Amino acid sequence: MIERIKSRLKKRQPYGRYQHTLGVVKAACDLAEHYGISVDKARLAALLHDYAKDLTEHELKKYIEVHKLEVDQSLYETYELLHGVVGAHMAKTEFGIHDEEILQAIRYHTTGRLHMEPLEKIIYLSDFIEENRNYPGVEALRKLAYEDLDKGLLQGFNNTIRFLLATDKVIHCNTVKARNQRLKDLAKK
Numbered sequence: 001m002i003e004r005i006k007s008r009l010k011k012r013q014p015y016g017r018y019q020h021t022l023g024v025v026k027a028a029c030d031l032a033e034h035y036g037i038s039v040d041k042a043r044l045a046a047l048l049h050d051y052a053k054d055l056t057e058h059e060l061k062k063y064i065e066v067h068k069l070e071v072d073q074s075l076y077e078t079y080e081l082l083h084g085v086v087g088a089h090m091a092k093t094e095f096g097i098h099d100e101e102i103l104q105a106i107r108y109h110t111t112g113r114l115h116m117e118p119l120e121k122i123i124y125l126s127d128f129i130e131e132n133r134n135y136p137g138v139e140a141l142r143k144l145a146y147e148d149l150d151k152g153l154l155q156g157f158n159n160t161i162r163f164l165l166a167t168d169k170v171i172h173c174n175t176v177k178a179r180n181q182r183l184k185d186l187a188k189k
């Protein structure tokens with residue numbers, strides 16, 4: 001299964017994206033091991049998280065319509081976020097993956113959401129800390145991710161929201177909800 005997915009990915013992803021995918025796989029497997037969750041599930045979710053990323057806006061929207069995927073209006077209008085929901089559906093139909101934890105981790109890696117499962121948190125964070133990422137603060141975030149998943153995640157969401165504000169982009173409500181919930185969860189610790 002892993003080799004079949006890899007050879008399909010190599011065909012559909014440009015070199016840089018494929019390297020990013022392999023980086024996310026490595027980070028996700030490490031984090032899964034660190035936090036005692038299934039490394040096999042982390043590997044599959046990471047491998048497929050950007051499976052639909054190279055589709056055009058038209059292709060993504062067409063796919064959503066043809067397969068009648070449930071997508072809220074603000075997600076539908078934000079092209080950058082759509083590859084999560086489409087990728088999760090493709091993981092199910094093209095590779096026969098029915099594990100809900102894996103599918104949700106793929107689906108919500110573009111926005112986060114309330115009540116994220118550990119695997120979702122790991123995939124969301126791995127996307128930002130994989131070894132090919134290079135931006136101010138990435139080292140600190142890598143360290144935080146291993147210290148406390150929720151602390152790392154809060155920082156990840158803060159970075160995303162800051163970037164979206166600075167570039168005048170839409171902030172999906174699930175991202176705000178997920179960010180705020182980290183504050184509540186951290187206050188309880």
Ligand SMILES: [Fe+2]
Nearest residue numbers: 049050053110
């Ligand atoms: Fe993505």
Ligand SMILES: [Fe+2]
Nearest residue numbers: 020049050127
């Ligand atoms: Fe990614």
